[in-house]
Amino acid sequence: MATTPPEGHPPVDWTKWEPAGDGDVRSPCPMINALANHHVLPHDGKQITKEMAIAALVNAIKLDSKIAAVFAGYAVTANPDASAGSFDLDMVDKHGMIEHDVSLSRSDYALGDNHTFDKGVWEGVMSTYEGKEQTDFATVSKARYRRVLASKKAHEEAQKAFEYGIKEFVLSYGESALFLGILGDPKDGKIPVEYLRVLFEQERLPFNEGWRPNEKVVTQTDMNHLIFKLIMANEHKAAEAAEVGVGSVHAVAAAVTGVMSTYCTVM
Ligand code: HEM
DSSP, rough: OOOOOTSSSSSOOOTOOOOOOOTTOOOOOOOHHHHHTTTSSSSTOOOEEEEHHHIIIIIIIBBBBHHHHHHHHHHTTTTTSSSEEEEEETTOOBTTTTTOTTTTTSOOOOGGGGSSOHHHHHHHHHEEEOOOOOOHHHHHHHHHHHHHHHHHHHHTTTTTOOOSSSSHHHHHHHHHHHHHHHSSSSSOOOOOOHHHHHIIOOOTTTTTOOOOOOOOOOOOOHHHHHHHHHHHHHHHHHHHHHHTTOHHHHHHHHHHHHHHHHHHHOO
């Protein structure tokens, strides 16, 4: 069964899914890996141009083209061959570019493997959802913040520098906002917990479980809404603001908008 394609674009058959095989490469991002597994991006994960990435994010999963262009633009610059004009999925794990500490499903750069799905890290995050079938802002926010604390502790124990400043803060909140917006209604923060497991654990879009692409694209306004809801739902937002070195929750909120627009003008 295929979903109705946007006019002028080929349909996506979301039932077509194959994990990476020999010689295929993948990234630390569950979504772009899933798109490769569904053949929306090249299945080998290689030679993806900015245009190909933008088209996949906009047409297949309904992300606004400006946001898609920011991620795709960064991804292309991760290629050590600056003249290539494309990237392979395994290039985007470059630490400090998009890849950052406190990932929900990967270990951190200074602690080992920042690339590969880590069941221990992920189950630690998922334990916050125990007993829930649906997400809500408070739980998504709590799960994310607990991961920040766990990552900080692990760095302290290993006597490694923990990198969690405003950029990491925005990316981390942004990634939770992205899965809520793309897998659900970008207003309410509610998606089945099962969708999260399917995306992260199988790197697959949960079409078989009932997910359908949104009718409208997820815009920057939607993203700001989701991020602010997540920040406000964090009981420890003041402590977190101090941790990222901004000082107050209001200053963090202002910085989020600032950093977002910086990213958008960079590209
Ligand atoms: C060209 C587009 C994209 C690129 C290059 C990209 C790249 C990345 C990278 C490098 C990470 C690792 C960050 C970390 O260290 O945790 C990441 C994480 C993530 N990305 Fe993407 N991404 C893209 C698009 C998307 C989209 C459209 C979504 C929508 C749901 C998404 C969802 C996520 C999530 C939820 C994570 C967090 C994974 C974790 O914390 O374990 N990404 N992405």
